[in-house]
Amino acid sequence: MLLQDFGARVLCATPSYALAIAEVAEKEGVDLRRSKLRIGIFGAEPWSEAMRKEIQRRLGLKAIDLYGLSEILGPGVACECEEAQAGLHGWEDHFIFEVIDPESGKPVAEGAQGELVITTLTKEALPMLRYRTRDVTRLSTERCACGRSHVRIKRITGRNDDMLIIRGVNVYPSQVEAALVGVPDVAPHYQLVVERKGAMDHLTVEVEIAPGSAAAHPMVAQSVKHNIKSLIGVTAEVIVKQPGEVPRSMGKAVRVRDLRPRQP
Ligand SMILES: [Zn+2]
Structure with missing residues (x-):
């Protein structure tokens, strides 16, 4: 494959599959860092900051985190910005995000870790009220360096x-x-x-x-x-x-x- 023919700028995959792609490319002698790929949007499984660095290094792109779940709408419930890469911007005009204590079901203080709960505001036919995602994270309402003011969902560290x-x-x-x-x-x-x-x-x-x-x-x-x-x-x-x-x-x-x- 000629790298100049590989015109895609954005790769969307699970983070583990992105690394599998890097592995095959390296084995075939293809340097993906010289491709036109600029951004990678990765989600559907928890991944770490260390994994982000590894993906960025091997694929030569900016790796950003994507969050979604099929019960709500699939990928796109929240996404990081490429400017800050510091938490997933939740689309608050479509969803209410809460973090609760999984034992008591009560909301935790902002910034504390707990289970993410989502309510849909604009979803028709199958709206979800306080849907328990089982995903463990924290919320921040601090304004992001990119200027967006929507709540940020910090990295999902795992599932309950x-x-x-x-x-x-x-x-x-x-x-x-x-x-x-x-x-x-x-x-x-x-x-x-x-x-x-x-x-x-x-x-x-x-x-x-x-x-x-x-x-x-x-x-x-x-x-x-x-x-x-x-x-x-x-x-x-x-x-x-x-x-x-x-x-x-x-x-x-x-x-x-x-x-x-x-x-x-
Ligand atoms: Zn941002």
Whole structure:
């Protein structure tokens, strides 16, 4: 493919799929940083700031966050601006956004973390009143550097039902992602495997060595383990796999394999 023929300026995908595209391009010797791609709009799964930097570096574009859910209208409920990349501008002329305590159902103070709740104002036929999204985030009414004044939904850090409790510690896959994206020699593909060993939860994080890296796997495993422990406070076993061994997804990435027996 000749890069000058690739005229698209905007790429819209899940963040994990954007990285899969980067990976294939690198393997084929195509430098996407020299393409005309300028903006990437990524959503449909939680992703970290570290992942944003990685995508921007490898695809040579500005990566902005998009939020939506099919129950409301699909992608486009809120989107970051390219000027600030600092939270998703919620379209308040169409929606009311609230953040609540998932236990009590009461709204939390502005800036506190909780579950995002959306009410539609202009949706016809199937309006939604205080729809509980299960997505965990914070709201800010501070004016954005771009000048827009609509409420900003901060980065979605996970879903209520995504949260793993490992030996009493709350763990979101996006935290593990942030812990490993900065480690040299590690590719940003990973899966969390949770098992019950005796009475204890056991977390294994499967990561991949970066293509072309000559680093010793045990050394890489040790760095990832250290980062996870210091950032999240949980001890994990880390398995370093060969490039391509962690399963890729065409849609939303599957980050967790929870093999613990279900509670009766
Ligand atoms: Zn803005």
